[in-house]
Amino acid sequence: MKYHLRIIFSTAKYNLISFYRVFSLTSFALRFFLPFITMATAWILYRVIFGSERLKSTFSVYSSVDYLTFIIISQAVFVYMYACIFQLGRTFFWERMGGTIEPLFLSPVPRRSFMFGHLLFSMLNATIDFLIIFSFGTLIFGGKLASFNLSLAIIGFSLLIISLFGVGLVINGITLSLRDRTNTANILTSIFFIFSGTIAPVEMLPPWGQFIGSFLPLNYALRIIRGSFTPNISFLDFTEEILLLGVIAFLSLLIGFIFLQRIESSLKKRGELTVF
Secondary structure (H helix, E strand, O other): OHHHHHHHHHHHHHHHHHHHHOOOHHHHHHOOHHHHHHHHHHHHHHHHHOOHHHHHHHHOOOOOOOHHHHHHHHHHHHHHHHHHHHOHHHHHHHHHHOOOHHHHHHOOOOHHHHHHHHHHHHHHHHHHHHHHHHHHHHHHHOOOOOOOOHHHHHHHHHHHHHHHHHHHHHHHHHHHHHOOOOHHHHHHHHHHHHHOOOOOOHHHOOHHHHHHHOOOHHHHHHHHHHHOOOOOOOHHHHHHHHHHHHHHHHHHHHHHHHHHHHHHHHHHHHOOOOOO
């Protein structure tokens, strides 16, 4: 157990040092461009175009929080999805680009522990972004956070991170087999952004959109996390979401490990592991 923990923490430490070794304030600020633009657009819609009372009455049917708080929470939480796709999901692509994937796969380092280390790095990095977006979004755009259920939020975040780990493993398999690090990531980001209830409740989407959203872990995680900021909310109010997210988390991990192992085995047999 100690051996695995050393691998996990040393991998996360190495990635954090490498990521922030050459710190650029401009690059760091650009990480928050899209979330702040989205929140600013929501503020304009809420305050200027539609009128707060109209949106309030509309969203109260589908959401436990008001429209601005809905958007602020979703933009802050979405950074975990972004970290999964663009950092965790491209781990082996960058290992191959750096010429280290073959020694890595031949080393006695357990692949799962190595990937858990990259998960820890990705989620720590995402947490920094989450705190900044959430704090500034609340202060600047005026989200209403009258209550907070810590235990419910922990459950939502924990199940989301487990699900994202499985999703990240699948993405690694795709990037290894397709030799692609951009198109796959952008397509998946768009799918999660549109159909997970980040800009509007999933219930407001057409039936086919709701069907897609029903398979996405971020959809249920956002409902649980938003619920943690709603007064007089208990676990019983989100029993269905917690159970569904738990099932998705288990299946995503199972599928992720099997899929990545099959891709790795196939590439080794064909001698294409390090070939671009």
